[in-house]
Amino acid sequence: MSSTKFILGLFDDPDELMHGIDKLQKNSVPIYDVYSPMPIHGIEAKLGIKDSRLGYAAFMFGCIGGTVVFTIMYYMLVHDWPMNIGGKPHFAVPDFIPITFEWTVLFTAFGMAFTFFYATHLFPGRTPRVMDLRATDDRFVIAIDAKGNVPHADIDNILKEAGAVEIKHNDRKYVSYE
Structure with a gap:
């Protein structure tokens, strides 16, 4: 059994990221989370995120x-x-x-x-939890939970078709800055 916890699709452009979200949702692949270095208008509605309380x-x-x-x-x-x-x-x-x-x-x-x-969970003195460090700088990241999901090769192909620059298979949940 694979030790991969998350499949990360890294994108250069927010429009390609939105296209990737559409392709994944069309193929019934559940998205764990999306990380972006800047706000993207309309992404909350696309991901089905409820209004804040x-x-x-x-x-x-x-x-x-x-x-x-x-x-x-x-x-x-x-x-x-x-x-x-x-x-x-x-x-x-x-x-x-x-x-x-x-x-x-x-x-x-x-x-x-x-x-x-x-x-x-951003208490002072705590190391921030990020999937990929470049998500805070210049990359747009779609994180997909790899456990019990569609075969990894199919997810990789969907992300490549959507325009992902890089696809990573993480065996850890978060990356630390240290």
């Missing part, structure tokens, strides 16, 4: 931030240390809208940064 996460982080700061201010100004300043109420809501807004933005920004690092 990060907007919901951002909304929840904002709600948590607004609630936390509003609760802290209410507790401090009404229960913990109420002050009588000129007969004004202890907790006048309009006075605290700016700081509530700022904390909402702060919690959203930090929450989204942590969510991004968690979702992409």
